[in-house]
Amino acid sequence: MTDFNHTNREPNFLEYKGKYKGILGWITSTDHKRIGLLYFYSMMFFFLAGVVMGLLMKYELISPGEQIMGAQTYNGLFTLHGLTMIFLFVIPGVAAVFGNFFLPILIGAKDVSFPRLNLMSWYLYIIGAIIVLISQFIGDGPPDTGWTFYAPYSLKTNTNVVAAVTGAFILGFSSILTGLNFIVTMHRLRAPGMGWLRMPLFGWALYGTGWIQLLATPVVGITFLMVIAERLLGIGFFDPAIGGDPILYQHLFWIYSHPAVYIMILPAMGAITEIIPTFARKTIFGYTAIVISSMAIAFVGYFVWGHHMFTSGMSSTSRWVFSLLTFLVAIPSAIKVFNWTATLYKSSINLQTPFYWAIAFVFVFMIGGFSGLVLGSLATDIHVHDTAFVVAHFHYIVFGGTGFAFFGALHYWFPKMFARVYNFKVANTGLIIFFIGFNMLYFPMFYLGLLGMPRRYYDYLPMFHSANILSTVGSWIMATGLLIIIINLIRARKGSGKEVDDPWDGKTLEWTIPSPPIVENFEEIPEVKHGPYEY
Amino acid sequence: MENEKHHIVPYATHIMVLLGLIVLTVITVLITSVELGAYNTTAALIIASLKGAIVLLYFMHLKFDHKIYWIMVSLVIAIFAAVIVVTFFDYLYR
Numbered sequence: 001m002t003d004f005n006h007t008n009r010e011p012n013f014l015e016y017k018g019k020y021k022g023i024l025g026w027i028t029s030t031d032h033k034r035i036g037l038l039y040f041y042s043m044m045f046f047f048l049a050g051v052v053m054g055l056l057m058k059y060e061l062i063s064p065g066e067q068i069m070g071a072q073t074y075n076g077l078f079t080l081h082g083l084t085m086i087f088l089f090v091i092p093g094v095a096a097v098f099g100n101f102f103l104p105i106l107i108g109a110k111d112v113s114f115p116r117l118n119l120m121s122w123y124l125y126i127i128g129a130i131i132v133l134i135s136q137f138i139g140d141g142p143p144d145t146g147w148t149f150y151a152p153y154s155l156k157t158n159t160n161v162v163a164a165v166t167g168a169f170i171l172g173f174s175s176i177l178t179g180l181n182f183i184v185t186m187h188r189l190r191a192p193g194m195g196w197l198r199m200p201l202f203g204w205a206l207y208g209t210g211w212i213q214l215l216a217t218p219v220v221g222i223t224f225l226m227v228i229a230e231r232l233l234g235i236g237f238f239d240p241a242i243g244g245d246p247i248l249y250q251h252l253f254w255i256y257s258h259p260a261v262y263i264m265i266l267p268a269m270g271a272i273t274e275i276i277p278t279f280a281r282k283t284i285f286g287y288t289a290i291v292i293s294s295m296a297i298a299f300v301g302y303f304v305w306g307h308h309m310f311t312s313g314m315s316s317t318s319r320w321v322f323s324l325l326t327f328l329v330a331i332p333s334a335i336k337v338f339n340w341t342a343t344l345y346k347s348s349i350n351l352q353t354p355f356y357w358a359i360a361f362v363f364v365f366m367i368g369g370f371s372g373l374v375l376g377s378l379a380t381d382i383h384v385h386d387t388a389f390v391v392a393h394f395h396y397i398v399f400g401g402t403g404f405a406f407f408g409a410l411h412y413w414f415p416k417m418f419a420r421v422y423n424f425k426v427a428n429t430g431l432i433i434f435f436i437g438f439n440m441l442y443f444p445m446f447y448l449g450l451l452g453m454p455r456r457y458y459d460y461l462p463m464f465h466s467a468n469i470l471s472t473v474g475s476w477i478m479a480t481g482l483l484i485i486i487i488n489l490i491r492a493r494k495g496s497g498k499e500v501d502d503p504w505d506g507k508t509l510e511w512t513i514p515s516p517p518i519v520e521n522f523e524e525i526p527e528v529k530h531g532p533y534e535y
Numbered sequence: 536m537e538n539e540k541h542h543i544v545p546y547a548t549h550i551m552v553l554l555g556l557i558v559l560t561v562i563t564v565l566i567t568s569v570e571l572g573a574y575n576t577t578a579a580l581i582i583a584s585l586k587g588a589i590v591l592l593y594f595m596h597l598k599f600d601h602k603i604y605w606i607m608v609s610l611v612i613a614i615f616a617a618v619i620v621v622t623f624f625d626y627l628y629r
Contacts, residue, residue: 215611219618251622302614303621315628321621 012516030115036101046088053081058475074458075144082147087171090402094267098409099206105510106200108191110520113184124174131167135160151238151249165224172221179213193528200532205270208298212259220256254305262301268405272358277533278506279355280347284533286339293332300329311385326376353427357408368396389449395442415503419515422492430484437478444471542599552593
């Protein structure tokens with residue numbers, strides 16, 4: 001651990017007094033670190049709102065019949081829960097918060113290539129979020145389509161679909177601009193001596209993510225515009241009654257939304273790849289293989305969207321092609337898991353909170369990954385399609401993957417961001433409770449799905465009762481763990497913990513500068529003479 | 536960067552490009568009255584690709600830019616083309 005040195009410090013980015021003071025100083029700042037934190041605070045707000053919605057839905061499902069809400073309210077709630085969690089939390093996710101904060105530092109730069117565009121991305125994110133939220137309260141009621149807006153229902157429902165997809169469209173622009181910014185930053189601003197294969201692996205993960213954001217997001221943007229045009233002008237892209245093709249909507253939606261899963265998970269994997277060598281006290285195993293696997297996930301991930309559509313009426317030839325491609329994308333993901341575990345082999349593991357999060361990530365992500373094979377296989381997918389099994393798989397991947405990595409990254413980089421350590425015992429206790437609750441909440445859904453319980457219903461048959469009770473109680477346990485984790489971090493942020501520069505003895509560039517970082521990160525741009533994980 | 540040569544495209548070229556885009560737009564509209572069956576979409580995509588290529592090459596200066604941009608744009612177009620092919624694979628065999 002490197003103790004905090006109070007002498008000869010330039011003002012850090014938190015103390016810096018620019019043209020404006022207070023909140024105006026934050027929302028007009030083009031400093032990538034401040035923008036990262038703007039994303040962080042706004043995303044945490046939306047995440048907690050999404051958690052509350054999830055808890056309400058789970059409470060509704062504690063018993064058969066109506067508990068606290070009727071069918072229409074439940075439909076609106078799962079739509080809003082999906083929109084909030086997908087578009088406002090996991091898609092910007094690790095990249096928007098930790099990518100913004102740490103990418104320039106990790107590559108030895110003073111900022112991203114386009115700082116103003118970066119701030120504009122955050123504004124677009126907030127504007128899109130506000131429109132999505134407003135769509136719940138104006139017009140003819142909250143959208144009840146689910147976050148997928150499947151046609152032709154999204155064209156027929158009287159609920160407020162146009163406003164919701166407009167919000168999602170604007171959020172897409174935020175994502176595209178962030179991806180573009182990161183790609184250019186990595187091409188143009190790497191420190192002297194930092195060749196591509198000396199770049200930290202979190203940077204590589206963000207590079208792959210940036211390309212997906214740049215290439216896939218416009219597809220869904222145009223698709224949403226087509227939905228709006230069809231609702232307002234009756235053009236007939238997707239509605240079969242006027243010559244459209246509803247399966248075309250599913251193609252276009254998933255051409256973006258499947259790669260979007262990789263927008264969520266690639267930066268998460270990148271963060272885990274930073275944590276593991278730091279706590280294994282060992283050079284990462286297979287640096288180049290991880291780089292290639294990141295890019296392979298980004299590339300192959302473009303071509304697997306059809307596995308969401310096996311029961312849609314798509315041609316049987318396409319189905320087996322997509323099934324084959326889906327199995328192929330499992331290979332680079334498995335390479336990463338292999339490399340993480342190989343890094344741990346014969347290492348001197350330093351058991352700390354971020355490391356526990358990383359291990360928990362690998363565990364839940366593997367359950368998510370293996371259950372994905374059930375869904376990628378044609379015959380079994382038809383049995384479990386649109387059941388609770390899919391909900392379980394999705395949450396193991398997206399919440400278990402991105403969520404666990406997000407909290408892992410937060411516990412890892414928190415001392416760098418705020419120069420404070422949190423209470424480790426409380427953090428570990430919170431994680432254990434969260435982990436137990438998470439598995440108790442989602443694992444029974446695999447069982448329920450195999451039994452045939454459909455998803456997106458507020459009611460169910462009595463045969464599903466006991467597993468639903470378990471799942472609902474699990475949601476309470478998970479929420480308790482989450483509360484402990486967040487309170488612990490808030491207390492540390494307020495100054496309860498010890499001041500430190502580097503509690504982990506990390507080797508990447510962010511650990512070579514003071515905590516919190518100074519405004520321009522480095523007093524002098526460093527010259528890089530070796531790889532990022534030289535232990 | 537400062538020493539890099541900047542290519543200035545003459546006005547005449549810009550006007551030719553503009554005319555080309557207008558002609559292609561007219562063709563886009565006219566071709567909808569010709570019944571090409573399954574090839575309707577193919578024809579529309581080819582014309583749209585031509586228009587896109589002209590914009591990229593001249594208005595966005597790709598023709599005069601460094602090779603790395605050629606490579607990047609080509610890769611993007613290749614991926615996009617592959618996505619379209621895979622999508623239409625479904626229609627072909629449905």
